[in-house]
Amino acid sequence: MDELINNLIKKYKTNCPFELASALGIHIRFMNLGTGTKGLYYRKLRRRFIVIHNELPVEWQRFVCAHELGHDRLHKGINRFFLEESSYFSPGKLERQANVFAVKLLSIGSNPEQEESCKSYYLRIGIPPEVQFLLEE
Template sequence: MDEIINKLIKKYKTNSPFELSEALGIHIRFMNLGQSTKGLYYRKLRRRFIVIHNELPLEWQRFVCAHELGHDRLHKGINRFFLEENSYFSPGKLERQANLFAVKLLSSGSSPEQEEPLLSYYLRIGIPPEVIFFLDE
């Protein structure tokens, strides 16, 4: 996973999931996905799409884009939905991998200050603090 992320950042000179998706030819759409879905990734007729719930705060839109980009890079050929953490959906291995991909991508090039709590670090670099719970599952 680290190698995939490092190659992307080196090649495209950014860790922005929106810029990377565009460079990779992935179409990004925003629409109302209801209360339980934050985003989804799918392929149709050789075209790839990331759909992000349009009512999410910007930090969440960025995280969801990175998460869905993780599915594109790690789980080729599988359509995935990023469901609300409070739903009855138990994220499996693929969801945990996409969450970790998103955190690693978004935090690339930065690190916590000495003795900085993880929550403060995530807030400082624009990662939703709730993500901490995703990584422990």
Template structure:
């Protein structure tokens, strides 16, 4: 995963998930997804889409975009809804991988300062502090 992220950043000269998505030809849409869904990724007629809940704070929009970009890069051809409804396979592992991808992408090139808390570090680099549980993955 680190190699993939470094290759993307090197090729496109950014770790911004919105810029990377655009460069990769992924369409981003912002709509109201209700209270239970922050975002989703899907393919339709060879076009790729990331849909982000439009009422999320900016740091969550960035994280969700990076998470869904992780699905595009790591889980090509995997349809989460098919997995849940037809195979009864829990997509938990895929979600954890996409979360780690997002965290690594958005924190690329940075690290916490000595004695800096995770909360302060995430605030400094524009990540939701709620993702602190991912730092050990």
């Protein structure tokens, strides 16, 4: 997974999930997905889509985009929903892999500043508090 992420960043010169998705030809849409779904990834007629719940805070939009990009890169051909009730507290294998992909993608290339707490560092780089534990594993 690390090599895959490094190759993406090297090729496209960014770790921004929105820029990477665009460069990879993935269409991003924002819409109301209700209270339990933060985002989803699907393919239709050879076109790939990431749909993000339009009422999420910016840091969650970035994380969800990175998470769904993880599904595109790691789980080709599988449509997955990023469900609030199952995605980061008791994730299945595919959800866990997509979460780890997202955290690694968003945190690569940055380091904590001197005497900066881990929590402050994660918040500064846009990792939602609810998934920060993935960085500690």
